Structures are given as C-alpha cells and as structure tokens.
Amino acid sequence: DGGITQxxxxxxxxxxxxVTLSCExxxxxxxxxxxRQDPGQGLRLIYYSxxxxxxxKGDIAEGYSVSREKKExxxxxxxxAQKNPTAFYLCAxxxxxxxxxxxxxxxxRLTVT
Amino acid sequence: DQQVKQxxxxxxxxxxxxxxxxxxxxxxMFDYFLWYKKYPAEGPTFLIxxxxxKDKNExxxxxxxxxxxxxxxxxxxxxxxxxxxxxxxxxxxxxxNxxxxxxxxRLTVKP
Numbered sequence: 001d002g003g004i005t006q007x008x009x010x011x012x013x014x015x016x017x018x019v020t021l022s023c024e025x026x027x028x029x030x031x032x033x034x035x036r037q038d039p040g041q042g043l044r045l046i047y048y049s050x051x052x053x054x055x056x057k058g059d060i061a062e063g064y065s066v067s068r069e070k071k072e073x074x075x076x077x078x079x080x081a082q083k084n085p086t087a088f089y090l091c092a093x094x095x096x097x098x099x100x101x102x103x104x105x106x107x108x109r110l111t112v113t
Numbered sequence: 114d115q116q117v118k119q120x121x122x123x124x125x126x127x128x129x130x131x132x133x134x135x136x137x138x139x140x141x142m143f144d145y146f147l148w149y150k151k152y153p154a155e156g157p158t159f160l161i162x163x164x165x166x167k168d169k170n171e172x173x174x175x176x177x178x179x180x181x182x183x184x185x186x187x188x189x190x191x192x193x194x195x196x197x198x199x200x201x202x203x204x205x206x207x208x209x210n211x212x213x214x215x216x217x218x219r220l221t222v223k224p
Contacts, residue, residue, distance in 0.1 A: 031210060033211075035214070040122070041216055042117075042119070042202060042214045042215050043202065043204075043214040045213065045214075048209075050210075059213075090156050090157075092156070094210065097210070098144070098208065098210055099144070099147075099162060099164055099210070100210065102159070102204075103159070105156050106156050109154075
C-alpha cells in the first residue's frame, strides 16, 4: 500500500526544545511539502522540496528547518525560534508536474507548553 | 497576505440540493486550481482540479467552474449527500507547483 506516513500522531514538548517531525513516502514522488494548519487559517506552506538535496522556503519558514537527503524522507524540525509552534502539521508529496495533486499524510499534532 | 481566499467559513444545505463553495485568488500566475476535502484529524484528499485554459471540469457529482477574469472559482456538488459533510479547501499553484490553500469551508449536508 503506497502512501505517506507521519509519525507520531501526537507530540508534546516543552518550550525551548527543538522537535523533529517525521514524514516518509513510498509513492516514488519527487516533490514533498510541509504545511501547518491553524484554526481559521487553512493550510500554510512551510517548506517544499522538488528534488533530493534541494528545498525552498514557503510562506512561514521562520523557526523551521528541513532536510531532504533521501527521496522518501522529508523531516521537519521545529526549532525553539518558532514563536507559536503548537499546531497541526501536514506533510504531502506529489509527482513533479504542474498541477499534479498533493497526497497528504494524516498529520502530527504538536503541542508545546 | 493570503493569495487564496474562501470567504465563507461554513455552509449548510439539505440532502439532495446543490452545494456551491466559492474561492477567490489574487495571484494571476496561478495556472492550476484544485479542491480538496478534509475530515477531522486526517490529511486532505484531492477531489477535482482545473487548469487555467479551461472554464469547467466535471467529475460525477462534482463540477468546478473557473472565471479567470474575476479570479474566482467555485465547486458545485449535486446532489449533495450527508457523506459530503467535511471541510473543503480550495488550492492554487503556479510554475513550481508550490500549492497555496484557502482557509476552508465547512460543509454540512443535512438529511
């Protein structure tokens, strides 16, 4: 079964700690994305990567970092510099073709206290 | 600055009637538009798309209309079914396929 796996589903951290969210896909997609969802604001693009070892900032990249060392994996690190890290984080992938739809994982809900 | 806007946070319709969800965009470089459906605690799933060279695309009960001059698109669901109740997101992409999403509209279809 092909798909995108995000783990864990729920994550709790203390303020000031960095935390890494996992995203793995076995769809053989070149492009991968990270979005953040907050109530009333829809999905906002954090980072995206169209190919291994390359990635671009989205609209709200500050306080986040990513790596793309393997085609299958696109981990997101939420650093202590991110002012409001508590949110629902969604990872997605797609083929590298204009207009191709994104396939999403089921998300990780991060709570920072 | 939100490039994709869904101004109606919620919509309620009776089963069997038409549901019309609206979306506006500001970036004239967008050339593909997509609709996604989302249930709580899950990722969105792709529903239907349209490229900027078309003004209509139909897939079963779902039809998307694009008005480029008004920078407006809409999703029509007919007939609406209770299982259609979900949050619907409009999305748009330009040359890098870096997709931007609206805030979503929660559709409730009443039996």
